[in-house]
Amino acid sequence: MQQLLDAVGAVPGELAGRVAVVTGASRGIGRAAAVALAALGAQVAVVDTADAGEQAAEQIRAAGGVARFFRADVADEAAVAHLSRAVRAELDAASIVVNNAILCPVAPVEQMSTALWDRVVAVNLRGAFLVTRAFLAQLRAAEKGTLVNMVSTDAMPGLSAYRASKQGLVGLTQSLAAEVGEGLERLKAILDEIAADFQRLPPFVRPLARSGFRARTGKAIQTWQHESEALLARVRNGRPCDRARLRSDLERLIAYVEGVPAQTARFTRDPAVLAEVQQRMEGYARDLAALQAALAEDNRETASG
Numbered sequence: 001m002q003q004l005l006d007a008v009g010a011v012p013g014e015l016a017g018r019v020a021v022v023t024g025a026s027r028g029i030g031r032a033a034a035v036a037l038a039a040l041g042a043q044v045a046v047v048d049t050a051d052a053g054e055q056a057a058e059q060i061r062a063a064g065g066v067a068r069f070f071r072a073d074v075a076d077e078a079a080v081a082h083l084s085r086a087v088r089a090e091l092d093a094a095s096i097v098v099n100n101a102i103l104c105p106v107a108p109v110e111q112m113s114t115a116l117w118d119r120v121v122a123v124n125l126r127g128a129f130l131v132t133r134a135f136l137a138q139l140r141a142a143e144k145g146t147l148v149n150m151v152s153t154d155a156m157p158g159l160s161a162y163r164a165s166k167q168g169l170v171g172l173t174q175s176l177a178a179e180v181g182e183g184l185e186r187l188k189a190i191l192d193e194i195a196a197d198f199q200r201l202p203p204f205v206r207p208l209a210r211s212g213f214r215a216r217t218g219k220a221i222q223t224w225q226h227e228s229e230a231l232l233a234r235v236r237n238g239r240p241c242d243r244a245r246l247r248s249d250l251e252r253l254i255a256y257v258e259g260v261p262a263q264t265a266r267f268t269r270d271p272a273v274l275a276e277v278q279q280r281m282e283g284y285a286r287d288l289a290a291l292q293a294a295l296a297e298d299n300r301e302t303a304s305g
Contacts, residue, residue, distance in 0.1 A: 024101030038065030074127030183291030
């Protein structure tokens with residue numbers, strides 16, 4: 001193990017003080033990941049349904065690490081909710097989560113029962129979703145929250161359920177990465193670009209453009225910029241923000257950018273300029289709408305959890 005850690009440049013003790021949750025950790029890749037994280041100083045929550053999970057935890061403790069075995073079926077919503085509470089109570093808030101629990105039966109599609117298909121998807125995809133949702137608040141609150149989803153890219157005969165679930169996990173991972181944190185970064189970038197556009201206007205037009213922005217969005221561009229920076233800082237620090245208010249603000253901002261092409265057409269008939277403005281504003285509106293949708297979805301998940 002030490003040779004492997006040395007090969008990848010890992011520093012002993014660099015994860016000291018952090019709690020790592022590894023699902024499917026009784027054997028194979030999951031067990032190896034749990035042992036490696038413990039070797040780097042993390043306290044490890046070994047999660048599995050098999051008794052071998054306790055053996056994995058004991059292996060870590062025998063090597064001088066800290067580990068606890070938590071028996072849980074990741075496809076069971078109540079069990080996962082209990083798991084997140086138990087890990088926090090017995091170790092501490094998690095800052096690393098590895099979604100590794102899998103079922104990988106070999107069966108051609110014609111021979112696979114619906115029950116087996118459903119169970120594979122439940123463990124591999126639903127389980128990753130439930131674990132991610134349950135621990136997401138803890139990860140966001142951590143200074144360096146880390147989520148690792150184990151996926152597969154190889155298609156092989158007899159693994160249709162496994163591959164389908166893993167492709168679903170790829171989509172979940174990509175969507176999660178595109179949610180609120182990145183959305184707020186994009187909001188800040190859009191506001192900075194709009195402010196820069198105002199500065200490029202002729203001096204006598206700038207006050208009119210800024211007052212029009214304020215009238216349509218409810219706030220001056222400088223206020224928008226200041227608030228977006230504050231919101232981004234809050235999210236990065238794991239602190240909550242007023243999502244309902246932000247969604248309402250975004251609705252006005254989206255209406256503003258959608259109206260910019262028509263306003264631009266009042267001052268120029270240059271087709272190249274109009275096409276460029278249209279394209280940019282459509283991109284802004286699309287990105288802002290994605291952030292708005294992510295905020296609404298996050299609220300629904302919090303309510304259902």
